[in-house]
Amino acid sequence: MNSDTTQPTPNSIPTLLRELRDETTTLLRQEVALxxxxxxxxxxxxxxxxxxxxxxxxxxxAGLIVLLIxxxxxxxxxxxxxxxxxxxxxxxxxxxxxIAVALLGWVxxxxxxxxxxxxxxxxxxxxxxxxxxxxxxxxxxxxx
Numbered sequence: 291m292n293s294d295t296t297q298p299t300p301n302s303i304p305t306l307l308r309e310l311r312d313e314t315t316t317l318l319r320q321e322v323a324l325x326x327x328x329x330x331x332x333x334x335x336x337x338x339x340x341x342x343x344x345x346x347x348x349x350x351x352a353g354l355i356v357l358l359i360x361x362x363x364x365x366x367x368x369x370x371x372x373x374x375x376x377x378x379x380x381x382x383x384x385x386x387x388x389i390a391v392a393l394l395g396w397v398x399x400x401x402x403x404x405x406x407x408x409x410x411x412x413x414x415x416x417x418x419x420x421x422x423x424x425x426x427x428x429x430x431x432x433x434x
Contacts, residue, residue: 310430317423321416328413335409342402350395357388 363384 310427314427321420321423324419325413325416328416329411332409332411332413336406336411339402339406339409342405343399346395346398346402348395349398350392353388353391353393353395355388356384356391360385360388
């Protein structure tokens with residue numbers, strides 16, 4: 291009796307199915323790792339833009355406070371003097387500073403918001419790789 295009949299041949303169907311199973315498992319693990327990497331990169335970018343939004347909001351808030359102080363001084367001078375007075379200049383400098391800081395914050399917020407709108411959180415490389423692998427597996431199964 292030939293002992294080769296108990297061992298599957300390298301090109302036998304059971305051997306090919308085991309290889310397909312092993313390669314599919316490895317492929318799926320690699321796809322999951324790729325998806326994780328892509329998602330980490332996407333979340334990192336969104337996190338960076340979120341920090342920029344927070345900083346822009348803080349600067350705009352500081353500008354609003356300064357502007358309100360200037361406007362408060364203006365109203366106080368206007369009520370106290372009830373007319374044009376040199377004391378009116380006391381409000382002008384804090385109001386100008388407040389407007390400048392508020393505009394700076396608005397610009398920062400607009401840029402960060404625009405950047406977040408353009409970020410793509412879909413793992414495009416992983417999806418394309420999955421499509422390619424699906425096509426490859428279908429071709430292998432059809433030709434087997």
